[in-house]
Amino acid sequence: MALTKKSKKLITKPVKKAVKTTAKKTVVKTTKKGPLKTVAKATKKAPLKTVAKAAKKAPLKKEIKSTSKSSYNKKLAKKEIKHVVIVYPFTYINPYMALPPIAAEYMQAGIAHAGKSVTLLDMRYEGDIQEELDRADLVCFQGYFEDCSIFGKWNIHVIDEILAQVPENTPIAAGGTGFSDHEEAMLRYPKVDIVIRGNPELPMIELLKKGFPEKIDNLVYRTGKKVHLNRRIIYPLDEEIFPQRNLRNPRYEYHIAGIKVDLLRAAVGCNYRCKFCFEYGKDFDGTYLKWQGRSAQSIFNELQTVDAPLVGWVDDDMTTDMQMLSELSDLLLANKTKKLYMGTGRIDHVIKSTVPALKKMEKAGFLALSFGIESLKNETLKFYGKGQTTDSIEKSMLMMQKTNILLICNFILGSPGETEEDMMDMLYFGRKWNVDTLVTNRFRMKKDALMYDLVVDPKTGEDRPGMQRVRGAELARIKYKIKFGQRSPLRIWLLLLKLYRHQGMFLDPFYFFFSVLDTAIKHTWLEKTLVLPGIFKFMKFVFWLPPIRWVSWVIAWILTPPVKILNYLFELIDNRLGISTSILPKIFLFLKGRLYDKQRENINKPKISPVK
Numbered sequence: 001m002a003l004t005k006k007s008k009k010l011i012t013k014p015v016k017k018a019v020k021t022t023a024k025k026t027v028v029k030t031t032k033k034g035p036l037k038t039v040a041k042a043t044k045k046a047p048l049k050t051v052a053k054a055a056k057k058a059p060l061k062k063e064i065k066s067t068s069k070s071s072y073n074k075k076l077a078k079k080e081i082k083h084v085v086i087v088y089p090f091t092y093i094n095p096y097m098a099l100p101p102i103a104a105e106y107m108q109a110g111i112a113h114a115g116k117s118v119t120l121l122d123m124r125y126e127g128d129i130q131e132e133l134d135r136a137d138l139v140c141f142q143g144y145f146e147d148c149s150i151f152g153k154w155n156i157h158v159i160d161e162i163l164a165q166v167p168e169n170t171p172i173a174a175g176g177t178g179f180s181d182h183e184e185a186m187l188r189y190p191k192v193d194i195v196i197r198g199n200p201e202l203p204m205i206e207l208l209k210k211g212f213p214e215k216i217d218n219l220v221y222r223t224g225k226k227v228h229l230n231r232r233i234i235y236p237l238d239e240e241i242f243p244q245r246n247l248r249n250p251r252y253e254y255h256i257a258g259i260k261v262d263l264l265r266a267a268v269g270c271n272y273r274c275k276f277c278f279e280y281g282k283d284f285d286g287t288y289l290k291w292q293g294r295s296a297q298s299i300f301n302e303l304q305t306v307d308a309p310l311v312g313w314v315d316d317d318m319t320t321d322m323q324m325l326s327e328l329s330d331l332l333l334a335n336k337t338k339k340l341y342m343g344t345g346r347i348d349h350v351i352k353s354t355v356p357a358l359k360k361m362e363k364a365g366f367l368a369l370s371f372g373i374e375s376l377k378n379e380t381l382k383f384y385g386k387g388q389t390t391d392s393i394e395k396s397m398l399m400m401q402k403t404n405i406l407l408i409c410n411f412i413l414g415s416p417g418e419t420e421e422d423m424m425d426m427l428y429f430g431r432k433w434n435v436d437t438l439v440t441n442r443f444r445m446k447k448d449a450l451m452y453d454l455v456v457d458p459k460t461g462e463d464r465p466g467m468q469r470v471r472g473a474e475l476a477r478i479k480y481k482i483k484f485g486q487r488s489p490l491r492i493w494l495l496l497l498k499l500y501r502h503q504g505m506f507l508d509p510f511y512f513f514f515s516v517l518d519t520a521i522k523h524t525w526l527e528k529t530l531v532l533p534g535i536f537k538f539m540k541f542v543f544w545l546p547p548i549r550w551v552s553w554v555i556a557w558i559l560t561p562p563v564k565i566l567n568y569l570f571e572l573i574d575n576r577l578g579i580s581t582s583i584l585p586k587i588f589l590f591l592k593g594r595l596y597d598k599q600r601e602n603i604n605k606p607k608i609s610p611v612k
Contacts, residue, residue, distance in 0.1 A: 068212035071222040072193040075171040076137075081208060083117040085136035089178065090143060091123050091606075092156040095599035096519055098124065100254045102263045102314060103176045103200065104142040105243035110201030111140075113241055114208040123158050125252050127608065130165050139166050141192075142200055143177025154178070161608045163191050173207070175200045182220040186227050195220040199268075202235050234289065237268060239298040245305050254308070258515040262308040267293030267315045272346070275385050275451045276374070276412060276443070291320050296327035303337060309507065310367075311341050319345025319369070322353040329357075329364035338506045340367040347371035347409075348388040350396040358403045365504035368406035370439070371396075376425050380415050383454075397433045404502040406436045406495075413482075414443040414475045416455050416467040423470070427482045427581070431571050436495050438486050440479050443469065484588040485581035488574070490567040497563060500556035508543040508552055515540060523602040524595055 086108055088101040104120055111118040119136075121129050133139060141159065159178055166172060175196030179185040182195040196203050197218045206216050213221035219230045245262070255261055269289030270277075293315075303311070319325070332339075343366075350358070350371075375381050378390055400407050411426045423440075430438045445451050455467045463469055470478065499509035518536040521527050542548055574580050 068214055069223045070193065070213050071224075072171045072173075073212050075169050075193065076211075077169070079137065081116060081137040083119070083136055084111050084138045084140060085129075085132050086111070086118065086120045086140045086142055087129070087162055088120065088122045088124075088143070089141055089157045089159045089162055090153065091158055091604070092153040093124050093600075093603050095523060095596065095603055096516075097256050097261075098254050099261065099312065100243070100248070100252070100263055101142070101144065102243060102265060103144050105248075106241070106265075107140060107142045107175070107200040107204055108247060109241050109244050110204040111208065112244055112247065113201075114205050116208060118247070120247065120249070122249070122252050123162070123608075125249070129162070133162070133165050133170070134167060136170060139170055139172050140200075140204075141172070141174035141176075141179065142196075143175075143179070156604075158608050159189070163189060166191065173204070182229070183227075186220065186222070193222055197232055199235060201241050202238070237265075237292055237294050239294055242302045242305075245307070256310055256312075257512070258519045259310055259512065260308040261310040261312060262306045263312050263314050264299065264302060264306070265314050266299050266318060267291060267320065270316045271320065272317075272387050273385055274374075274387075275383070275449075276445065291317060293321050293324060296324050296331060299328055300331040300335075300337075303332075303339065306339065309339055311339050313341065313343030315343060315345075317345050317349075318343035319349035322349055322357065325361060325366075326353070326357045329360045329366070332364040333360070337365070340365050340504065340507070342366075342368040342370070344370040344372075346388070347373060347396045348392045350399050351392060353399075355399055355402050358399060358405065359503070362403045362405050363503040365506075366405055367502065367504070368408055368436075369400075370408035370410060373409045373426075373429075374412045375415055375418070375422075376429055377418065377422060380418060383416070384412075401434065404498055406498070406502075407434070408437045408439060409435045410439045410441060411482075412443050413440040413479055414469050414471060416443070416463065416469055418470070420470060420474075420478055423478050423482065424581075427485055428575060430486055431575075434494070435486075436498065438482060440482050442475065442479070480585040480589065481581040484584040487584060487588070488567075488570065488580045490563060490570055493559075493563050494567060497556050497560045500553050501560070508549045509556075510552060511540055511543040514543065520595060523599045526595075 086104050088104045090101075101120075101122060104122075108118050108120045119132060121132060123129075141162070154177060157178060163172070171193045172191055173194040173196060174185065174189070174192050175198075179189075179192070179195050182197060185192060185195050194207070194213055197220065203216060203218045207213060207219065210216065213219045213230070214228075215230060217231050217233045218235075221228055221230075242265075253260075269291040271291045273288060331337075372386075373393060374384060374386055376390060376393075381388060381390070397407075409430065411423075413423055415422075426438060426440070429435070445455065455463060455469075457464050496509045496513060499505055499512070514536045518533065518540070521532055521536075526532050543552070
């Protein structure tokens with residue numbers, strides 16, 4: 001495949017983006033000094049939203065006839081696009097969780113905003129879609145915004161199978177996971193006419209308005225055997241365009257442990273540069289994105305369209321703007337919005353807030369916050385460039401202890417220079433600060449990353465002195481000790497009791513508990529007995545009743561002090577004898593093999609025949 005001279009320069013040379021603003025739109029100039037990604041800043045004459053507003057407010061009538069030589073336009077043959085089909089091609093299903101493909105839904109929202117009929121097909125729930133593809137004027141593929149959303153499951157898709165079914169004269173546009181490397185995507189998938197870089201909604205609006213891909217920012221397109229790269233810019237987040245839940249297929253059951261769930265994107269990017277992070281807070285080309293967020297009113301407006309009781313934030317760092325979260329809490333409380341929210345942020349941002357503000361968030365429905373602690377050693381945190389210390393971590397933890405928001409702490413397991421003793425301190429840290437869930441992520445790094453040369457000696461291929469890592473089976477053993485050792489019966493009881501004390505909790509925690517048990521037996525022989533499913537269904541009905549909720553709340557307050565005392569005494573002994581870290585991993589691994597692995601196998605059977 002040949003490339004234009006301009007394309008070759010863009011692909012082979014790093015580009016630094018210097019931004020200046022004109023009265024009409026944001027203009028990005030390029031130099032050759034090195035990679036740099038910035039969010040375009042606006043002057044007083046031209047606010048940052050100019051590009052987005054222009055795309056939205058322009059009249060969207062019939063496509064403009066052009067002399068475009070793109071493969072996209074040759075396939076269209078000047079016909080008007082009336083109906084678009086979007087395919088979410090990734091098929092892996094976690095038995096306990098299925099989340100909506102929010103990036104594809106943003107694309108759908110943009111197309112609908114352009115006045116076109118649009119159908120989104122989630123291939124986790126679909127089989128033969130030939131009929132839908134045949135009636136489409138344009139077929140689009142869209143994965144997640146970031147590959148980390150389906151970490152380790154990128155290869156479980158039906159992209160090739162669906163592409164083979166698309167009629168030859170139907171144009172194809174693609175973006176997101178699976179197409180993030182535009183050069184590789186154009187080489188691997190010759191039927192794809194356009195690759196979208198970055199968020200898809202605004203480029204799709206402009207494409208449908210103009211009718212041809214030339215000079216549309218963030219598009220990569222073909223003319224014959226040549227590939228052209230249009231200017232890459234970062235759009236400001238739109239305050240009004242977001243997923244239209246009314247367009248979802250009711251057959252698609254998005255849930256966490258059987259409870260309906262939805263997703264929300266309130267911000268993108270991250271203002272930190274942690275060395276270990278190679279997915280979060282970055283653009284598709286691997287460069288960092290400066291954080292930018294939506295207003296509290298915009299987020300509140302979107303939440304009014306959500307009917308799920310559980311809402312997950314997909315932001316890389318939802319706690320960057322704690323003031324916005326406080327304003328959003330005011331709106332939610334004033335309008336008596338009944339939902340529960342979960343998200344990921346930085347623990348040191350908690351210090352920027354106050355305990356009263358955190359308690360207000362709890363009352364507004366913020367159920368769980370997940371923080372990246374990463375390590376309990378200052379030297380490791382400094383090596384990673386995390387921008388926090390063990391002192392700031394403990395100050396934040398002390399503030400969180402004064403709320404009933406569920407606390408989730410993420411650690412990197414197998415950091416350079418850390419021993420088993422260092423890693424087991426993570427479990428004891430969780431017990432000390434009453435962390436509700438400890439998440440351990442294995443240390444990973446790419447060979448072309450800067451950190452790789454700091455850890456590995458290129459001459460020997462071995463870890464440098466002081467950078468030795470615990471790996472393989474030994475690391476897995478430690479991971480299981482922490483992962484399952486935290487789940488003692490008393491700790492599970494304390495988690496449930498904490499949920500009862502949560503000021504924004506409008507569902508009975510035991511309803512959650514029995515939903516988890518009900519989900520745990522699905523797609524197994526236990527489900528076929530009909531006895532256990534019937535019992536769990538009945539118990540969920542019972543704990544849905546308001547009087548039962550009140551009685552359970554009273555009992556929970558009575559039980560909390562004695563359970564805390566029993567747990568304290570048990571962990572005092574367990575920290576010395578290691579009872580939970582030796583017995584619980586065996587129990588949970590047995591259940592994993594007998595239940596969870598069988599569930600994954602049964603629920604992920606292929607629905608489409610592979611391309612030969």
